[in-house]
Amino acid sequence: MSATPLLELRGIDKSFGPVQVLRDVALTAHAGEVTALVGDNGAGKSTLVKCISGIYPTDSGEFLFEGRPVSINSPRDAAALGIEVVYQDLALCDNLDIVQNMFLGREKRTGVVLDEPTMEQMAAETLAGLSVRTVKSLRQHVSSLSGGQRQTVAIAKAVLWNSRLVILDEPTAALGVAQTAQVLELVRRLADNGLAVVLISHNMNDVFAVSDRIAALYLGQMVAQVKTTDITHSQIVELITAGRSGALGLAAEPAGGNGAGGAAVGTTPGALR
Amino acid sequence: MTSTVVKKEGPAAVTPPVTVGGHVRNYVSRVRGGEIGALPAVLGLIVLCTVFAIMRPSFLSAGNFANLFTQGAAVTLIAMGLVFVLLLGEIDLSAGFASGVCAAILANVVTVLGYPWWVAVLAAIVTGVLIGTTLGFLVAKIGIPSFVVTLAGFLAFQGIVLMLMKDGSNISVRDETLVAISNRNLPPAIGWALVAVAVAGYAAVQLVRHRNRSARGLVTDPLTVVLARVGVLAVILGVAVYVLNLERSRNVLITSLKGVPIVVPIIAVLLIAWTFVLQRTSYGRHVYAVGGNKEAARRAGINVDRIRISVFVICSSMAAIGGIVAASRANSVDPNTGGSNVLLYAVGAAVIGGTSLFGGKGRVLDAVLGGAVVAVIDNGMGLMGYSSGVKYVVTGVVLLLAASVDAFSRHRSAASGNR
Numbered sequence: 001m002s003a004t005p006l007l008e009l010r011g012i013d014k015s016f017g018p019v020q021v022l023r024d025v026a027l028t029a030h031a032g033e034v035t036a037l038v039g040d041n042g043a044g045k046s047t048l049v050k051c052i053s054g055i056y057p058t059d060s061g062e063f064l065f066e067g068r069p070v071s072i073n074s075p076r077d078a079a080a081l082g083i084e085v086v087y088q089d090l091a092l093c094d095n096l097d098i099v100q101n102m103f104l105g106r107e108k109r110t111g112v113v114l115d116e117p118t119m120e121q122m123a124a125e126t127l128a129g130l131s132v133r134t135v136k137s138l139r140q141h142v143s144s145l146s147g148g149q150r151q152t153v154a155i156a157k158a159v160l161w162n163s164r165l166v167i168l169d170e171p172t173a174a175l176g177v178a179q180t181a182q183v184l185e186l187v188r189r190l191a192d193n194g195l196a197v198v199l200i201s202h203n204m205n206d207v208f209a210v211s212d213r214i215a216a217l218y219l220g221q222m223v224a225q226v227k228t229t230d231i232t233h234s235q236i237v238e239l240i241t242a243g244r245s246g247a248l249g250l251a252a253e254p255a256g257g258n259g260a261g262g263a264a265v266g267t268t269p270g271a272l273r
Numbered sequence: 274m275t276s277t278v279v280k281k282e283g284p285a286a287v288t289p290p291v292t293v294g295g296h297v298r299n300y301v302s303r304v305r306g307g308e309i310g311a312l313p314a315v316l317g318l319i320v321l322c323t324v325f326a327i328m329r330p331s332f333l334s335a336g337n338f339a340n341l342f343t344q345g346a347a348v349t350l351i352a353m354g355l356v357f358v359l360l361l362g363e364i365d366l367s368a369g370f371a372s373g374v375c376a377a378i379l380a381n382v383v384t385v386l387g388y389p390w391w392v393a394v395l396a397a398i399v400t401g402v403l404i405g406t407t408l409g410f411l412v413a414k415i416g417i418p419s420f421v422v423t424l425a426g427f428l429a430f431q432g433i434v435l436m437l438m439k440d441g442s443n444i445s446v447r448d449e450t451l452v453a454i455s456n457r458n459l460p461p462a463i464g465w466a467l468v469a470v471a472v473a474g475y476a477a478v479q480l481v482r483h484r485n486r487s488a489r490g491l492v493t494d495p496l497t498v499v500l501a502r503v504g505v506l507a508v509i510l511g512v513a514v515y516v517l518n519l520e521r522s523r524n525v526l527i528t529s530l531k532g533v534p535i536v537v538p539i540i541a542v543l544l545i546a547w548t549f550v551l552q553r554t555s556y557g558r559h560v561y562a563v564g565g566n567k568e569a570a571r572r573a574g575i576n577v578d579r580i581r582i583s584v585f586v587i588c589s590s591m592a593a594i595g596g597i598v599a600a601s602r603a604n605s606v607d608p609n610t611g612g613s614n615v616l617l618y619a620v621g622a623a624v625i626g627g628t629s630l631f632g633g634k635g636r637v638l639d640a641v642l643g644g645a646v647v648a649v650i651d652n653g654m655g656l657m658g659y660s661s662g663v664k665y666v667v668t669g670v671v672l673l674l675a676a677s678v679d680a681f682s683r684h685r686s687a688a689s690g691n692r
Contacts, residue, residue: 075574091572093565095633096558104562105573107555114553117489137492 004067006031006196007165012061014051021047023220029165029196034187036207037200039217040240045200049167053085054078082164086154086171094143098135099123101142102157126160130189148179155186159195166190167198172206184210204233218243223250293497311627313678314642318649325653332656336521339534343455345648346536347599348615352622352640353547354591357584359623360564362632363412363419365588367426368619372596373611374430375400377437379597380444380606383451390450394597401593402586409582435608443607446600455602458532461518467538468510476503536598540641547637560584564633614665621668622647625675631683646671
């Protein structure tokens with residue numbers, strides 16, 4: 001575990017009109033680790049991800065990338081830092097093939113002409129680097145792929161660009177048992193390759209299978225960020241549903257005492273930029 | 274499916290070369306899976322030509338063959354532009370009368386104002402660009418459905434043509450260059466030279482691509498297939514130019530009439546240019562992406578609005594070129610130029626050729642093949658002495674057939690997981 005987290009958020013607030021969706025949220029993601037982000041529907045997981053990826057501006061709060069303060073105002077800023085998001089609904093074009101999808105919007109060219117051989121080679125290398133061997137041809141349309149294969153392509157697309165932090169939004173939600181195992185293995189491999197991974201999931205089995213840390217959101221507040229080994233299944237469920245579990249969570253003075261350097265509950269409401 | 278048992282070195286690196294038989298099997302399985310492409314149009318063309326040739330032997334005459342090109346040219350050009358709009362799942366109902374407006378501008382500039390032909394052509398195309406920009410802006414930025422925007426355009430442009438025509442009279446186009454587009458032919462030698470250039474160019478592109486890919490160890494089509502493609506193209510072009518170079522004047526003593534109509538190379542150049550844009554540039558890739566999944570394209574950093582506006586600009590500009598060709602063919606522009614069946618024939622041509630009305634699937638070549646089908650029906654039915662009424666009904670039925678083939682192939686591919 002590296003001393004400085006790759007990404008650290010402090011005191012993030014976000015409101016949509018009168019509705020405050022995120023309240024003083026803190027989150028850290030370390031290189032080489034999978035951080036699971038859990039929470040019930042409407043807890044603010046997706047909003048938080050959209051803030052990190054620059055789709056939504058935050059109302060207040062600090063972003064630290066490798067310890068340096070940065071500002072992320074657009075998806076472009078996030079991409080420049082090496083932050084890639086794999087969305088729940090995949091964001092692949094069915095009518096394009098695997099290579100075309102992986103390079104969509106960032107095609108390699110020589111002059112004005114697309115450089116197909118280079119793109120195909122890079123795509124092949126990336127998939128090989130992730131030990132993906134389930135796709136038959138790189139030139140098959142994405143529409144002909146299974147759910148797990150699509151998810152694999154979406155993840156490979158995210159790591160193609162020397163990304164540092166990959167955020168996965170419910171990557172296993174629509175998959176069968178075998179394909180889920182496949183994708184989780186891939187998620188683990190991303191972290192083992194030195195990337196920071198943030199995994200959003202509703203499935204506690206998945207969370208415990210691959211994550212190093214768990215961050216729990218409850219009604220827009222980060223109630224705990226702890227090491228996976230320090231917490232049990234039922235404690236997490238309590239945190240998700242009630243916002244507290246024993247010493248962890250809302251009422252008790254927060255999980256900062258949980259060692260592990262996890263910046264847990266935001267304690268100082270005035271921690272603005 | 275089973276996860277990470279090591280099977281081979283890398284996904285593409287060690288893939289064995291595809292054999293000819295394998296290539297054919299791949300193609301057959303793709304067709305069975307619903308990826309039929311232009312197959313219905315090609316088959317339809319063969320069936321129609323056979324039927325008409327048997328019923329009316331004059332259908333096969335060199336003169337009629339040349340007529341097919343000049344008759345179908347305007348519709349084909351408009352259809353080529355429409356392919357771009359259809360690729361996004363949009364529609365442009367105003368393309369027919371947009372071509373009328375541009376033709377009217379052309380006639381006014383060259384005949385009424387007396388400017389040289391190229392000024393008139395430029396004015397017509399600029400008009401097309403302006404029309405397309407307006408339509409695209411209303412669709413992409415204001416958010417009005419393209420069906421409504423272009424339906425309004427359909428009505429309004431009809432009125433603009435009438436106004437430009439000073440209330441219903443027609444304006445003749447006598448400029449030699451403009452008239453030549455649809456009414457003159459290339460010297461036979463130049464026709465052959467163009468065939469040679471086209472075949473050699475195609476062969477070069479295919480072979481260089483084949484060599485580059487195999488040099489990098491990527492999957493390639495077998496060399497035999499590549500050569501076969503070049504051969505088929507050479508045969509088709511060769512036969513076409515041979516027939517067009519035959520003497521087709523009724524009385525050679527009065528005038529000699531042979532060679533490729535000038536409009537044919539114009540269509541060919543535009544076909545190659547737009548195919549290049551769609552298949553080999555990132556702009557084209559983005560058009561397909563927006564047509565396939567707008568949200569995915571947006572997240573990939575593609576400026577979706579710009580793409581949407583640009584396809585309307587391309588469509589209306591191609592309509593302008595279609596209008597110029599129509600004006601050339603008729604030697605005049607009247608209030609009905611680009612009206613009546615032109616738009617529906619053009620949409621029909623694109624769809625018959627295999628362009629999907631649902632977006633994301635289609636090629637510029639589709640418009641040319643579909644345009645040929647429409648022209649053959651129109652021409653053949655005319656030769657058989659059927660009335661316009663019957664022609665419209667038959668064309669309508671063919672369009673319906675084509676659209677159902679499209680829908681059917683989508684079901685098929687959905688079932689086989691291909692699209």
